[in-house]
Amino acid sequence: MKKSILTLAIFTIALISSTENFAQKFPKMDVSPMDAATHPNNWREADKLVKVIYSRPQLKGRSLDKLAPKDKVWRTGANEAAEITFYKDVTFGGKEVKAGTYTLFAIPTVGDWTIIISNHKNVWGSYFYKKDMDVVRVSGKVSKSDNTIEAFSIVFEGEGNNATMYMGWGKTIVSVAVKG
Template structure:
């Protein structure tokens, strides 16, 4: 008996001092993506296909799947997000799916510390359940892959692909609402030149209010004693042209051209020259 205890103790000591490192069967992955003003963070483990039939076999149809391996696959975002048209409050959620041949169910679940599925499924912890159509891929995806794919500052998809299957979960984020709230709240006596410039460019780029955009950019330049850099003057010229002031736009573009030549910025030199030529013909 003493020998057995001694051998067991030696085995534990060897294990504690082992230096061998081997890879996990499922690769740990993290996806971080900003869409507009919303931060997405997805953590998951990526099982491999390894020649197996995945959907309908390894991952059965019609049953809740952990959507990965090991611990919960989690998704976190810091603003309200509309997923497939349904509003979800900011937070961290476990991502579950129910794969089917014709349609997949997607579930966001409050509890995120499970190893795979919860021991007891509580419908009260389901914050979202929606359905999306699967698409057939022309090639095999060896490892489960989850990505956040922005379409613009307001929209995107959460993409899940494995084997020859792709699902895309559409979402929208409240970028414009947040940006306008920030502009309306922070353009006050404490605002700096860069604040007015950023606000003006945003209003112009989103075609929200091009007259106010010019007002804000002019305010920014005035706050810099008229010594604005070439890229700010470039933006001002574009906003002037959008407001119908082509003559003023040409004059501003010439100033931007002069400064961009001094800075040796070939991109702005070319853009200014092209704009001057175009606006001079109008």
């Protein structure tokens, strides 16, 4: 009996110490969580045209001009620059783009915004943006929202291989056509 108790105690101590060595420390949820927008946006539809992975900063009483300054390259979200994948060759804002994964930047302006598709991938923010890696630059049409959009958001609307990408934040909505 003493031998069984001793064996059980040694086994329990070994088990506890081994789980402590392998315990992971996970970070808190990011204040600008990652999200994804796709077209078609139905999760059952596997044949996608486009997907954007981006982080969602929030205004929290700040101005859009402070977070996405006018006439400066912006990462189109927070944290890492947004990543856009075209699953087919497309016309993006009227310009041809080959199927593939790119980085999505924007330059906010007083009028329509400049939307940039870049080959410079896996970059943090826009700090390391390189103009010579641009694939295309297109005009994103600006309109105003009746309601304030607190968290930066991207959504696609359309049918089949014709969609419009909408980016909204504050009272600003920027749209770009995507056609497959």
